Each structure stands twice: as structure tokens, then as C-alpha cells.
Amino acid sequence: MFCSTHNRAPAAQRGGWLSAARRRQAMGRIDATNIHTRLWVGSEPPFDHDLPDFDLLVLCAREIQPEPEKIAFRRTVFRCPLPDAQLNIQELTAAVLVGKAVGDALMGGHRALVTCAKGLNRSAFISALALARITKMSAEQIVTLVRTRRGPSAMSNPYFCQVLRSIVRR
Numbered sequence: 001m002f003c004s005t006h007n008r009a010p011a012a013q014r015g016g017w018l019s020a021a022r023r024r025q026a027m028g029r030i031d032a033t034n035i036h037t038r039l040w041v042g043s044e045p046p047f048d049h050d051l052p053d054f055d056l057l058v059l060c061a062r063e064i065q066p067e068p069e070k071i072a073f074r075r076t077v078f079r080c081p082l083p084d085a086q087l088n089i090q091e092l093t094a095a096v097l098v099g100k101a102v103g104d105a106l107m108g109g110h111r112a113l114v115t116c117a118k119g120l121n122r123s124a125f126i127s128a129l130a131l132a133r134i135t136k137m138s139a140e141q142i143v144t145l146v147r148t149r150r151g152p153s154a155m156s157n158p159y160f161c162q163v164l165r166s167i168v169r170r
Contacts, residue, residue, distance in 0.1 A: 031119055035149040036135075038111040039102070041127050043119035047071050055110035058102060060122035064115075078102070082122045086159050096167070099129025106134055120153050125160040132168045139168040 030051070032042030044064050045051060050072045057073050059065055062081040071077065080098040082091055102112050112130070116122035128142045137145065142164065143155045155161055 030113075032113055032115075033119070033150045035127060035146055036106075036131055038106050038109070039127055039130060040111070040113045041119050041123045041146070041150050041154070042113055042115045043123075044117055045073070045113065045115050047073070050074060051113060053111060054113040056102065056105050056112040058098060058112065058114040058123070058126060060114065060116040060126055064117060076105075080126060082116075082125075084116075084121050084157060087163075092163065095126060096129060099126050100133055102126060102130035103133030106130060119150065121155065121157040121160055124150060124154045125157070125164070128155065128160075128164050129167070132164070136170065137168075138170045139165040142168065 030042055030045055032040045032045075034040050040054070044061065045057065047066050047070055051057065054073075054075070056076045056078065057071075058078045058080060060080050060082050062083055065079060065081050068077075078098050078101060080094050082095060087095065102114060105112055114123040114127045114130075124146050128139075128146055131137060131142045131145070132139070135142075139161070143161055146154050155164075
């Protein structure tokens with residue numbers, strides 16, 4: 001599994017590497033990107049098995065809201081079904097509240113996976129709101145960070161960027 005240099009390392013150190021390798025292998029089964037400490041943005045998660053690397057799962061795709069008994073994830077699940085378009089006042093309020101809750105969870109040391117269908121706009125928007133809560137970054141810095149980590153197509157919805165700018169005034 002490791003090169004000869006790694007194999008010669010002390011067993012305790014190799015054990016840490018093995019644990020990290022196993023986590024990376026498990027993460028390889030889902031399309032998710034770490035965009036900040038303990039915060040991941042991803043596309044539709046697998047519902048048939050647990051995701052032990054996360055304490056919190058956020059489902060942002062309106063079209064992907066399975067019944068609770070069909071989700072193997074057994075920790076906290078937030079549902080924030082959003083369209084990938086302009087939000088009405090209820091949807092915007094829900095997004096802001098879930099973004100706040102994700103930020104609070106991150107500050108509490110929890111690991112969050114925020115998902116939508118492709119992991120580009122709705123999940124990135126909720127994650128951006130969480131980042132606005134836990135960092136001193138400007139809206140532009142948050143958008144740049146998300147795009148740098150998740151890809152240039154992330155946060156491509158101009159409406160979400162505009163809303164983020166109106167909320168984050170730094």
C-alpha cells in the first residue's frame with residue numbers, strides 16, 4: 001500500500017497514514033470537496049450506506065429529498081429544499097437559517113456535508129452562508145474560495161452570488 005520509505009516508518013506513524021488512506025478511500029465513493037475546515041460540498045450523496053466521516057448532512061436539492069427511512073445516515077440531517085433559481089422569501093429564510101446552523105455546527109467541531117444534485121450552486125450557497133458566519137471573509141472571497149476548491153462552475157448562479165453579497169457586507 002505504501003512505498004518503501006513509508007513502510008520503514010514507525011508502526012504508530014503508519015497507522016495514522018492507514019487511517020487517512022482509508023478515509024480517502026471511503027470519500028472516493030462520493031462526489032464531495034473539502035472547501036473549509038470540516039465543511040464539504042458535494043453532489044447527491046449515497047443514501048444506501050452511512051457516511052461516518054460526517055456529523056451533519058444537508059440536503060439542498062428540492063428534487064432529492066428521500067424519506068427518512070431510506071437514508072442510512074444516522075446523525076443530523078437538515079433539509080433545505082431549494083430550486084436552482086430565484087428563491088421566494090420562505091426559501092431564502094430557510095437557506096439563511098440552515099447556513100447559520102451549519103456554521104454553528106462547524107464552530108462546535110462538527111463535520112458537515114452539504115449536498116445538492118450536482119454540488120455546484122445550492123449546496124455551495126448554503127456552505128457560503130455558513131462560511132460567512134464563521135469567517136471574516138468578504139462575499140467575493142467566499143465565492144473565490146468555493147470556486148477554487150469545488151471548481152469554476154461552483155457558485156455560478158448569479159442570484160445566489162447577489163444574495164450572498166447583500167448578506168455579507170465586509
